Amino acid sequence: MKNALLEIRDLHASVAGKEILRGVDLTVNPGEVHAIMGPNGSGKSTLAHVLAGRPGYEVTKGAVLYRGRDLLAMKPEERAREGVFLAFQYPVEIPGVSNVYFLKNALNAIRKHRGLPELDAIDLLQLTKEKARLVQIDEELVKRPVNEGFSGGEKKRNEIFQMAVLEPVLAILDETDSGLDIDALRIVASGVNALRSPERSMIVVTHYQRLLNYIVPDFLHVLVEGQIVRSGGKELALELEEKGYAWLEKEPAAVPALPV
């Protein structure tokens, strides 16, 4: 068996004193794409944020190993430097800071951590040009302040653009499809697909099966009330589309998913 990239074991987490995750187990191997689906409020986004290290999300039980190390002990910036990337559901606007400066700072922090030489402005320009083409984002947007005045679709594309520049090892996409029309969805999905590689794993969190027509996962997990109640291949998505989540919610919680 190969070494897992990410191992989540019996993860419990609370937000503002309310338990949201109630024992999540998940193993992600290098190169795999896992989709996590579930109804609103099931804990999908909480899982994504806990993995990225958002302050205010308290892990009350369980463990997360990333490349064999305790992910939960790392600060958010350390996780990013180690290759974890979260594409936000609601990307934050930062007036006054240009995208380019932001990316240069981020990329060089990561490169420094990995013992690579820092990129100068010219190298970065080259790189952003190439990556902007990949995700079909307007180069003018790259020069503007981070996300300020961007449309919903532009913000999501900017997330994938950042992912392309920062080249993470583990990318977590939190409802990257929400609010996108079909054209924008196709562009975002093709950008994500272009970044698939045997060295890069992804966790794609989504509410709708639609996205999975474009980003085809290796595994699909259904999260209900803070637990994974069902795991399967991509065909599970079709079943979900047909029947909705209700049939899973009625099943006893702890049955599937756990490796025996």
Added chain:
Amino acid sequence: MEAVAEETGYVPNFSEFEANRAGEPAWLADLRHAAITRFTQLGFPTAKAEDWRSTGVGPIIATPWALARTGQGQPALEAARPPAGVRVARLRDVLAKEPEILRDRLGKIAGFASNAFAALNTAFFEDGLLVEIASGAMVETPLEILFESVGSTEPAVSHPRCLIVAGARSQAAVVERYTGDGSYFQNAVTEILLEEGAVLSHYKLQQEDTAAFHVQTIAVRQDRASHFASHNIALGAALARTDIRVELDGEGGECELYGLYLGAGKQHLDNHTTIDHAMPHCVSRELYKGILDGKARGVFHGKIIVRPGAQKTDAMQTNKNLLLSKEALVNSTPALEILADDVKCKHGSTIGQLDANALFYLRSRGIGEEEARRLLTYAFAADVAERIRVPSVRAAVEGVLGLRLGGSVKEVLP
């Protein structure tokens, strides 16, 4: 009240001062007399005075200040030979040789009826600068005036006086830069007149010693269709108070007031602005931003007056404050007096900390927490900083932001 002034020695000082200036024309002697008389009536402001509720001047009152030799204002090197169409003269030279040209101008815009510090300045000023921009002159190089308070062994006060006259349809930029060394008191008054159609940018860069006290009144009068932009940057001083009063005194005038106050340690930085829409069809825009760290305190008081008949006034005022520590404090007070009915007036004020979502967003991309804070703090100041068009002022602001926030900030701006 008189007792206060006497105790602090200002009145006896004035008698001596007056005796030494026996050669001055009668109109000026009368002006000084009226000013010291008004000062003794007013006394130094106390916390009971509406305009001084948030700023105590105890340390200024308690110190017996000697009149300083420095800090009186001199043209910076670049302005030593002013460009065509501009006259820059030391006020003391004008007072000695041709005082009559000041007769109808001095003290006409900066009144002292309710401003004790302006009254003191009017009574005691000896020097400063007269800047005259000829009608129609297009001056591309900014004129820098340096007020440097140095070399005094005892606590010293300067009362520099500046008069800037922007002739009709002229265009120019003037920079007043205040620096110094040690504990001193700078009490400046600047009067600015914009004639019809004049365009003037005025920069105040306050970089006094953090042990110094700084008070300045900037009084501006704008004729028809003139455009005044003020950039008021407060970085230094233990206690600093700037009063800016703009009278829009002709139709179609426009003024923009920008301010940035960056306080740390125990600094107290106070900005009071008044925009007086006296005539119809005038536009005013105001944006003041404060960043306060440590135990620093910021005060912003922004008054907008719309006189009866000043129809079609369009006024917008914004004050935003960022508190970087739990002990930092800010008082923000908008005050609108609207006496006309067909006007557009908006104001808004915020006080907050760094945005936790933005902080997490930056960190989630690998940027360290300290650097992320710096970046967001700089970004907060960006919309005022990026309006600064004079490179030396911009560099000073970026330098201080960089120094205070650490690291290089030059590339941050979009």
